[in-house]
């Protein structure tokens with residue numbers, strides 16, 4: 253016999269700190285409403301639920317209307333013992349914010365096989381149905397609660413008062429719904445932690461998971477002399493084209509666009525697709541052209557050794573753009589050269605581990621002290637050539653011999669610094685990642701200034717020939733963010749590879 257459903261809408265909710273039952277609107281047109289009920293509410297009202305304390309729910313109204321009446325049942329279509337929620341108050345209709353599509357490195361699904369408490373309730377151990385395991389500390393779960401009180405969903409920012417969280421949290425109860433919601437209560441607090449399995453899986457911090465992420469973010473190298481090339485039209489015509497360009501820069505450190513209009517200043521429009529132009533002491537858009545009184549060696553015709561621009565800044569430029577406006581056939585030389593410093597640094601570490609260590613420990617002095625210019629500058633930044641994270645991955649390379657000031661390190665380290673420096677400088681000049689391009693008007697090379705070093709062959713302008721490039725930068729965070737967003741939106745959802753931004757990932 254089918255038991256009539258119990259109406260819970262009139263039952264008291266006042267003793268609960270969060271809504272005891274929440275209706276989640278369907279995400280897609282044909283999905284069902286889902287209703288979650290706190291175990292404590294079920295117990296307090298002596299409700300008898302068919303099988304699970306937290307059931308799935310089907311709406312008796314079309315999914316595009318607010319749920320006014322929801323039948324909760326055991327998950328099958330047999331409504332033999334259900335609960336009826338009549339006219340739920342508006343504030344109980346959860347406006348649950350999606351935790352955001354997160355890239356999951358090396359993980360296929362987020363379905364829970366089993367879970368149990370460990371360390372006396374200080375750890376929740378989850379077995380996933382792909383055979384992997386995760387362990388979450390009670391405090392980790394609490395600090396990452398996604399409920400309305402701990403997270404402002406409009407801004408997707410944490411608003412929890414971190415000082416109010418007891419540091420001795422012991423997990424009391426865990427419920428995982430069929431829909432993937434996870435509810436955790438702790439003995440020390442009257443607060444239900446709300447999470448979901450996708451969030452947990454994508455943020456799992458097991459060694460295996462962190463290693464999978466590191467592997468996914470590790471750079472790959474193109475050793476041939478070829479540079480990935482894309483037409484400006486293809487890049488500019490769709491989000492897919494735009495992503496193709498950013499992905500190439502992320503994978504190879506650089507990409508060449510062909511057919512960009514040679515209008516002066518057009519570059520700004522291209523750069524701003526990624527983010528605001530990163531201005532430096534040379535302005536926003538700078539002209540790389542031979543001038544009689546250059547404020548930078550680049551504005552003359554001399555050869556330029558491999559370097560990464562503007563190391564004197566705490567945040568050196570991220571991507572660099574060089575747009576060829578004019579490069580006459582009568583100009584001899586002037587080719588632009590590139591070397592992948594991630595690869596060179598890895599080779600250096602492999603062949604000369606002690607010397608490599610020295611250059612992670614001893615700071616180089618980068619400086620730009622120049623008074624004979626309109627706006628005098630006095631910039632100094634001491635930092636090591638290589639920066640490592642907690643797993644010894646290279647997360648930043650700093651190299652610009654032309655913008656170095658006097659070394660200032662302990663006396664006993666000076667010889668070993670210069671010894672290591674010499675070896676590395678020679679390896680840069682002889683890197684198998686070397687590439688050389690002679691630009692044509694309409695070419696726009698974009699390269700990651702945190703990864704690629706660039707140089708230039710000396711040139712000679714004769715018979716009225718001109719070499720004129722326009723340059724600009726965008727910060728590395730804008731590039732990294734835009735690439736990751738597009739990877740999730742129109743790409744394969746993979747993680748962006750390390751960009752040299754000092755990020756420990």
Ligand SMILES: [Fe+2]
Pocket residue numbers: 550559560561706
């Ligand atoms: Fe440069």
Ligand SMILES: [Zn+2]
Pocket residue numbers: 397398399400401402403443444445446
């Ligand atoms: Zn919360």
